[in-house]
Amino acid sequence: MGIVPPAMEANPIVLDDTAGDVVVVVVEGEHDIYTAPTLRGRLEEALDRGGGLVVDLTGATFVDSSVLGALLDARRRALESAQGFVVCVGDTVEPGVKRILDITGLVPVLPVMRGRDEAVEAARNGDGP
Amino acid sequence: MSAAAPPPEVVLNMAARADGVAVVRQALAGMADALAFDAAVLSDMKMAVTEACTNVVVHAYDEDPGQLEVQMLAGEQDLTIVVRDHGSGIQPRPNRDGPPALGLGLPLIAALSDAFELRGTADRGTEVRMTFAYTRDGDPASANPVSGSVGADGRWEPGDPPA
Numbered sequence: 001m002g003i004v005p006p007a008m009e010a011n012p013i014v015l016d017d018t019a020g021d022v023v024v025v026v027v028e029g030e031h032d033i034y035t036a037p038t039l040r041g042r043l044e045e046a047l048d049r050g051g052g053l054v055v056d057l058t059g060a061t062f063v064d065s066s067v068l069g070a071l072l073d074a075r076r077r078a079l080e081s082a083q084g085f086v087v088c089v090g091d092t093v094e095p096g097v098k099r100i101l102d103i104t105g106l107v108p109v110l111p112v113m114r115g116r117d118e119a120v121e122a123a124r125n126g127d128g129p
Numbered sequence: 130m131s132a133a134a135p136p137p138e139v140v141l142n143m144a145a146r147a148d149g150v151a152v153v154r155q156a157l158a159g160m161a162d163a164l165a166f167d168a169a170v171l172s173d174m175k176m177a178v179t180e181a182c183t184n185v186v187v188h189a190y191d192e193d194p195g196q197l198e199v200q201m202l203a204g205e206q207d208l209t210i211v212v213r214d215h216g217s218g219i220q221p222r223p224n225r226d227g228p229p230a231l232g233l234g235l236p237l238i239a240a241l242s243d244a245f246e247l248r249g250t251a252d253r254g255t256e257v258r259m260t261f262a263y264t265r266d267g268d269p270a271s272a273n274p275v276s277g278s279v280g281a282d283g284r285w286e287p288g289d290p291p292a
Contacts, residue, residue: 030151030154032147032150032151032179032183033147033150033183033186033187034147034148034150034151040228062154062175062176062179064176064179064180064183065180065183065230065231065233065234065237066183066230066231068231068233069228069230069231069233072231072279073228095168095169095172096172096175096176099172099173099176099241099270100176100237103237103240103241103270103274103275104233104237104275105275105278106279109278109279
């Protein structure tokens with residue numbers, strides 16, 4: 001076996017707009033300084049659509065402070081333009097995601113919810129920061 | 130008597146590039162497998178090492194990426210990880226290529242490790258030395274909580290140190 005650099009295919013970030021006026025940015029796998037620019041691009045793209053934004057980290061296994069920086073910048077932009085912004089993590093949160101959210105106190109700030117449906121509903125109603 | 134096996138040691142020496150940080154995590158996971166770490170400790174180690182390596186990738190070098198060195202030293206009770214660069218020293222350069230860093234890296238490293246030391250000089254680079262016990266009595270993040278919160282500019286504003 002070899003050690004291989006991370007591939008975006010294994011750590012996808014995709015936009016899901018099936019919820020209508022709320023765009024969900026679905027983040028899976030490991031994300032750090034290498035994939036943060038892609039995440040920033042997807043978040044910008046989602047905010048450009050003008051509706052609410054949900055970042056779904058349910059399938060994420062690891063996020064670092066570069067990812068938090070991207071989420072906080074998107075949150076600030078959402079706040080400025082009165083767009084809903086909510087992060088969701090699912091019912092069983094990976095330690096590599098839960099720990100950094102817990103110890104930075106960002107759960108109420110971002111804010112972070114469990115299920116995608118309740119997050120979409122909250123973002124649609126303009127909840128969030 | 131036969132000599133005891135030398136303690137496991139791993140040294141990685143690689144270009145300080147963003148795509149290398151995940152490689153360091155993979156190497157760390159491999160080393161931790163051999164040492165039977167608690168899963169929560171491994172998770173914290175990955176996070177702390179990621180933040181230390183990210184600091185090197187983002188701040189240490191001006192234009193051409195220099196070297197990122199990661200040393201993992203297994204002791205009797207704990208694993209020490211040293212992340213080193215030969216860059217501009219302890220005062221970080223601004224990030225030239227991307228948005229300003231959050232400034233949360235070192236507070237996270239302090240919270241996630243059992244011991245942590247930062248050494249640097251203006252012309253010889255920076256070294257972050259972190260130690261992680263194989264088993265924990267308590268949560269280091271309780272002893273060294275991440276203080277502060279997000280300021281209006283989106284950067285981390287250090288709060289009052291915990292009493």
